[in-house]
Amino acid sequence: MAYFHPCHGCVVDKETCARRSEIRSAIAGLSITSVKFKCKDRKPFYHMGQRVSFPWSVCIGQDDDGDGVFRTVNFNGTIVCEARKPSRFTVRVDQDGEGYTESPNEVFRNGGDVVNVKTHSLSLLDEPVQNMCANCLKYEGEDGRCPAHPNAGWDTYIPPGCIDHAKTGGA
8 A cells, every 4th residue: 555645635535536546556566655746636625715713722821730721712714825744724814803812913923923724623614715915915905914015115016926916917
């Protein structure tokens, strides 16, 4: 039995995948236990802009023995991309989520803006897909994140691929 690296984190059914069957028959009888290959048919579980919810364990203090006391808080966010490990996704965390007992900028080490979350912890929200910029991760119509924002001092520069760039047709 061989381990197929690109199949980890793929939504395509392993039993019906034509590319996987093709590779399996090509290596049959060669005693190969692990295979890495480029797969044009691979589809990750989530894609950019999908709205998700995920639990995060938050330390709220210490008990009498000095051990941490933790509580699980559900945060909402938007999928940015699949992280380098296919078992995780990068998520832009909502700063003003409904029902938050803890602020994301106090919970996450990087200030609570973007975090990598294990795939099995994510659950889709019944919300429309957000259109967001791949460069600065701002939502369409949001101000203050992009270096091209007029108040940021970069009035003449818009990064290539920015959603503002696409609207104006160039810098």
